[in-house]
Amino acid sequence: MSERALVIERLNKIFTTPNERVVALREIDLQVKQGEFITVIGPSGCGKSTLLKIVAGLDVEYDGKVELNGQQIKGPSLEKGFIFQEPRLFPWLTVEKNIAGDQSLKDPKVRGKVHELIRLVKLEGFEKAYPKELSGGMAQRVSIARALLRKPDILLLDEPFGALDAFTRSHMQEVLLNIWETNKTTMIFVTHDLDEAVFLGQRVVIMNPRPGHIKSVLPIELSFPRKRSSLAFQEMRRTVLNEFEKVEEESYTVGAGI
Amino acid sequence: MTVEISEKLSEPQKKKINWLNVTYPWIVPIVIVIAWQLVGSLGFVEEHILPTPSKILTTFGTLLGNGELFYHLTVSGQRVLLGFALGVGVGVLLGVMTGFSRLAQEVIDPSLQMLRTVPLLALIPLFILWFGVGEFGKVFMISIGAFFPVYVNFFLGIRLVDQKLIEVSEILQFSFWGKLTKVIIPSALPNILLGIRLALGTSWLVLVVGEMMGTSAGIGYMIQDARAYAQTDIVFVGLVMFALLGKCSDSLVYAIERKSLKWRDTFKG
Ligand SMILES: Nc1ncnc2c1ncn2[C@@H]1O[C@H](COP(=O)(O)OP(=O)(O)OP(=O)(O)O)[C@@H](O)[C@H]1O
Numbered sequence: 125m126s127e128r129a130l131v132i133e134r135l136n137k138i139f140t141t142p143n144e145r146v147v148a149l150r151e152i153d154l155q156v157k158q159g160e161f162i163t164v165i166g167p168s169g170c171g172k173s174t175l176l177k178i179v180a181g182l183d184v185e186y187d188g189k190v191e192l193n194g195q196q197i198k199g200p201s202l203e204k205g206f207i208f209q210e211p212r213l214f215p216w217l218t219v220e221k222n223i224a225g226d227q228s229l230k231d232p233k234v235r236g237k238v239h240e241l242i243r244l245v246k247l248e249g250f251e252k253a254y255p256k257e258l259s260g261g262m263a264q265r266v267s268i269a270r271a272l273l274r275k276p277d278i279l280l281l282d283e284p285f286g287a288l289d290a291f292t293r294s295h296m297q298e299v300l301l302n303i304w305e306t307n308k309t310t311m312i313f314v315t316h317d318l319d320e321a322v323f324l325g326q327r328v329v330i331m332n333p334r335p336g337h338i339k340s341v342l343p344i345e346l347s348f349p350r351k352r353s354s355l356a357f358q359e360m361r362r363t364v365l366n367e368f369e370k371v372e373e374e375s376y377t378v379g380a381g382i
Numbered sequence: 383m384t385v386e387i388s389e390k391l392s393e394p395q396k397k398k399i400n401w402l403n404v405t406y407p408w409i410v411p412i413v414i415v416i417a418w419q420l421v422g423s424l425g426f427v428e429e430h431i432l433p434t435p436s437k438i439l440t441t442f443g444t445l446l447g448n449g450e451l452f453y454h455l456t457v458s459g460q461r462v463l464l465g466f467a468l469g470v471g472v473g474v475l476l477g478v479m480t481g482f483s484r485l486a487q488e489v490i491d492p493s494l495q496m497l498r499t500v501p502l503l504a505l506i507p508l509f510i511l512w513f514g515v516g517e518f519g520k521v522f523m524i525s526i527g528a529f530f531p532v533y534v535n536f537f538l539g540i541r542l543v544d545q546k547l548i549e550v551s552e553i554l555q556f557s558f559w560g561k562l563t564k565v566i567i568p569s570a571l572p573n574i575l576l577g578i579r580l581a582l583g584t585s586w587l588v589l590v591v592g593e594m595m596g597t598s599a600g601i602g603y604m605i606q607d608a609r610a611y612a613q614t615d616i617v618f619v620g621l622v623m624f625a626l627l628g629k630c631s632d633s634l635v636y637a638i639e640r641k642s643l644k645w646r647d648t649f650k651g
């Protein structure tokens with residue numbers, strides 16, 4: 125747990141559109157250890173998705189140092205998995221083919237791994253179903269299985285459970301923690317939900333908008349499995365909430381000035 | 383894991399053939415044919431204006447028997463196939479080029495769009511001047527007719543691919559081939575098939591026009607020739623042939639469409 129997997133130093137990102145210049149990220153510094161679970165929260169528009177896309181290699185037009193295992197990030201690669209807010213399945217492929225992607229299911233090794241993942245996300249019986257036959261939660265589970273098949277070192281999740289109901293969401297959180305514990309995957313998990321951030325993260329990164337920057341990083345020193353009803357959890361949640369509210373106040377005052 | 387969600391797919395329902403549904407499309411044509419036969423048999427209309435279905439059927443038998451129909455059919459078939467293949471081939475090529483490359487789009491597309499606005503049939507005099515009334519001119523006309531729908535729809539199909547899915551294929555590091563076969567082609571398929579169906583339609587149309595303006599074989603010629611001798615029954619045989627061929631080729635593409643697009647979740651009426 126000592127090795128630093130991801131090192132971000134003085135990361136700046138500016139979007140230039142014909143009529144304005146948006147500073148999406150300013151002077152971001154963040155170091156993530158191998159196997160660490162980081163959650164990121166912050167008001168809408170503070171650059172959370174932008175940050176994840178840069179780490180994923182989907183956006184390479186940035187300034188600063190962003191290194192994964194000592195290598196500057198220059199594009200997507202198989203070590204980096206990404207789970208989007210919406211499942212983004214290929215509607216013309218069945219569940220198992222969506223998970224396999226451009227790997228062939230005829231290969232018994234691929235087939236075995238795909239079916240193991242289908243069991244992991246509890247979708248047995250749906251191997252041959254098309255995405256239109258799945259509920260939102262089921263589709264999102266397929267997209268998680270798809271990301272896991274490539275055994276990424278680091279998994280980037282952009283509000284992956286945002287569209288799910290409370291019941292499915294808590295089930296998915298358990299599934300994700302399970303995967304994290306078995307595979308030791310480094311996780312960076314963006315969410316709007318404070319409860320989720322505290323429940324999952326070993327550290328919570330709080331971001332602030334205009335321009336997007338990191339306001340504070342709070343360690344959550346609670347052992348897993350965590351219990352939402354426990355006093356310690358409630359306490360932790362309150363601490364993070366306090367910090368978060370400060371951010372919101374600031375962002376509203378800035379907002380009011382515009 | 384504390385939460386268990388059990389979801390199982392229910393047994394797929396056995397497909398039952400509903401005979402009522404199969405017969406529905408035939409009701410209107412059958413009623414019309416019966417009425418038509420009656421009108422002719424009872425002497426309301428003269429035969430050289432509207433021959434009865436039974437008369438048309440006999441003529442059909444005769445033409446089939448002496449090999450004349452088959453001869454015209456092969457000639458027409460060859461023209462359509464050649465022209466269609468040529469048009470579709472070039473259409474796919476240019477459509478894919480402009481679809482993938484902005485540069486190609488900016489160089490090629492404006493000129494093609496301009497050409498597209500010229501009504502194809504207005505080019506006939508020019509084609510006769512250039513190529514005479516030989517085979518080449520006809521095949522070329524057909525291929526132009528087939529080209530535009532294919533070109534436009536391939537281009538559109540590629541440009542309508544969801545950027546979000548392209549992003550997924552980049553994250554998952556698909557090879558170029560994987561990207562093409564798992565993302566771009568399936569996504570563009572509805573447009574591709576639409577383009578091909580439209581191209582088939584125009585091919586038949588241009589064929590008939592081409593065959594009516596000077597040739598010595600083909601179904602279109604057969605019709606034109608029969609008109610000169612007031613053999614209305616032969617005209618009808620020709621028309622029925624066109625209807626059958628058009629319908630068959632269209633149904634073929636439609637069948638492919640239904641089979642390959644079953645993943646789609648669209649309004650089915
Ligand atoms: N492609 C783009 N072009 C121009 N500006 C952009 C682009 N993408 C994002 N931005 C701007 O960058 C800022 C950060 O956007 P981002 O999507 O990262 O926010 P976010 O924190 O993910 O918000 P949310 O919680 O609503 O998803 C916003 O002000 C947005 O307007």
Ligand SMILES: [Mg+2]
Nearest residue numbers: 172173174282
């Ligand atoms: Mg976002």
